[in-house]
Structures are given as structure tokens and as C-alpha cells.
Amino acid sequence: LLSKYAWTQEALTYSMEAVMPAEYAQNPDLSDGWQPLTATEQGVVRDAFTSFNALLDRRFSETSSGGDIRLSAVSMEGRAGFAYYPPFGANALAGDVFLDVNGRTTLDYYDNGNYGRLVVVHELGHALGLKHPFEEPIVLPTAVDNLAHTVMTYTHSQSVTYHFTYSNGVYESSSEDRYPDQFSLLDVHALQALYGANTSTRTGDDTYTYADIDRTGYLTIWDAGGQDTLDVSGAPGRSVVDLRGGNYSSVGLHTTQELVQAAVDKLVAQGGTYSVAYNWVNGFLTRADVEPDLYTGENNLAIVQGVWLENLYTGAGNDVVYDNGVNNRIFTADGNDTIYLGAGGFDHVDPGARLDPVARALLRTQEQRETQ
DSSP states (O other): OOOOOOOOEEEEEEEEOSOOOOOGGOOOOHHHTTTOHHHHHHHHHHHHHHHHHBBBEEEEESSSSSEEEEEEEEESOOOOOEEEOSSSSSOOTTOOEEEEEGGGGGGGSSSSTHHHHHHHHHHHHHHTTOOHHHHOOOOOOOGGGTTTTTTTSOOOSOOOEEEEHHHHHHHHEEEEEESSSSHHHHHHHHHHHHOOTTTTTSOOOOOHHHHHHHHHHEEOOOOOOSSEEEEOOOOSSEEEEEEETTEEEEEOOOHHHHHHHHHHHHHHHHHHOHHHHHHHHHHHHHHHHGGGBOOOTTEEEOOTTTTOOEEEESSSSSSEEEEEESEEEEEEEOOOOEEEOOOOSEEEEEEEEEOOHHHHHHHOOOOHHHHH
């Protein structure tokens, strides 16, 4: 994900230009339909830089104009934005970011989990020195070239949630986008390797919940200290939770058939006929042009390398849990759960009303092997 470009200064400024910079005038790509950012776009940009300050050992501050990173909007065809890399030699446009003015016409474009916020973070990723994962000379494997791993991708698989309703003999469907509005795990690892990590971020006792994931569909956790808790007890379905830093979890995980059944049950509860509802929903969600885009909860939670979460609460599904290297307190609910221990620490496991299996990695010493 790293290009050959990076900022060298410890503090960086950004500005949302009110007047078109003079050097844009002779370039149609930079001047056609030029406009300053709207109040909504400015709010999204500020949110992004707030998250960057929490992640990185660099200070980003806003200035009225002429910042290291300048942002504005132009009219463009076939793309939602573009940006210039950090300076490599003399380049007056280095770090500049442009959004498409046409995106503003789409309802809810900049809402949480929608495409506009992803575009802002993606383009600012370029402005910080990240490239697309498919660009030579080093590319990401296809299996991880997706939004769960990096917002710099063009592969937007597993990003759509469908809703189905029945009323007065009419079956209807609608869709909702699920796009991250912050850097994904590989982006964070790349940028922290480049600029360092902010080790003063969330050093108290913090709690992360399923609602934090559900806000956009994805969550990447950077937490520098404290006794921290991950509470996914509110997640629907089952969860596979890996507390080890640098790994992914799948919270509220559903197969396609589970999504079909949940939708059919809802339609029947609204007065629909089971066979009609099933044939319609199953035929729609299993289509070749729909199923790859279904949001299933797979890899929707990432814990950055170097983060230690101590406490975990899971929900009523059949969950799988992997501990990390510190003292964990793991509370599972009423599902048929499996807990894997052995990463380290002295762990406390409370399986609730059920006696769940616990697998523990046993490493015998040479002396133990000789006496057996």
C-alpha cells in the first residue's frame, strides 16, 4: 500500500479552499466546475483528520487556506475524486485533494456508512502516501484486496445490506450501503509504519460495542492502553472474535441462506405467504450479481497490531473466541460457544448457563516429556 511518497514534517496543515488557487486555472481537471467544499463535506473532512490524529504520530491542524493538504471540488466524469501524493521534489500540487461536485446530488451520500465518506478517506489516503493495492510493483493478493482490509481498494465486495417488506399484497426491497469511514487494518499498519503510532490515544478504560461496528458496518480499533472491553453481546447471529492484535473478527456473522431465512420470516410476520416470500428472496439474494456484494459480517472488526483488549462479552449465537497474550475475562452467553486459550496470560472464562468447550494449547517442557 505504500507509495514512494511521504511527508517529512512532524506537523501538517490542511485547508478547505474558499477561492480557487491560481495554479489550478490552466488545468481543466483542476478548474472545470471548481467549487469550495460544502459545509457537509467540510464536516466529513474534519472527522477524517480527527481520526488521523488519533492513529498517527503526526499532528494535523486546519488552516483557512494554503495548507499542506488543500481540498476542493470539481466536476469530473467516471470518478468520485482524485488526489496528489505528498511532495517528491518541488510540486505545488502535492497533497491536494479533489471531490466530485456531482456526488452532492445523491441523497445521503455523506451519511455514515455511505460512499461519500469512503471517498474522502480514500483520497486523503493518497494525500498521505498510500497507493491502490492493485498497482505495481507490489500488489495485494486478491483474497485481501477488499474494503475489510483496505479503503484504498476498488473492490467493494460485501458492502450491501438488503431490506424486504410486505404490505397490502406488495413485496418490496431496498438496499443500504455498508462502507467504512476510517482506514482499515492494512491501511493503519502501513501508515503507522510510515509515520509512527499515536501512543496517547485512548489510554483509559474503554468499551467498544456492536453499535460501533453497526454504525458503518466496519470497525478498526486502535487503543494505546487501559483495561479495555469489547462487548458484542448485541450482535445478531454468531461471532468469531479474535482478540489478538493484527487479526480480524466477524461479528454478527450470517450465511446467505441465514439472510434469506431472516428476510422470509420478517415477510411472513408482515402477512406474506411463506412460499412466495422464500422464492422471491432466495432467487434475489443468490443471484450472481447480488450475492458477492452481500454484507455478511465477515471480517468487519479488526484490532490493530499492538492493541490489547482485556475483556470480552459475546452474544447468544454459537460463538468462537480466541484469547490474546494478556489476562482476559471472557463472558459468553447461551450459544454453543468454543473458546480457544493459549496465547498467554491468566484467563477467566464465564460460559453463562452453558458449559462450553475450552481448548487450551499445552506446551510441554523437555523435562515433562522425559518423565512421561
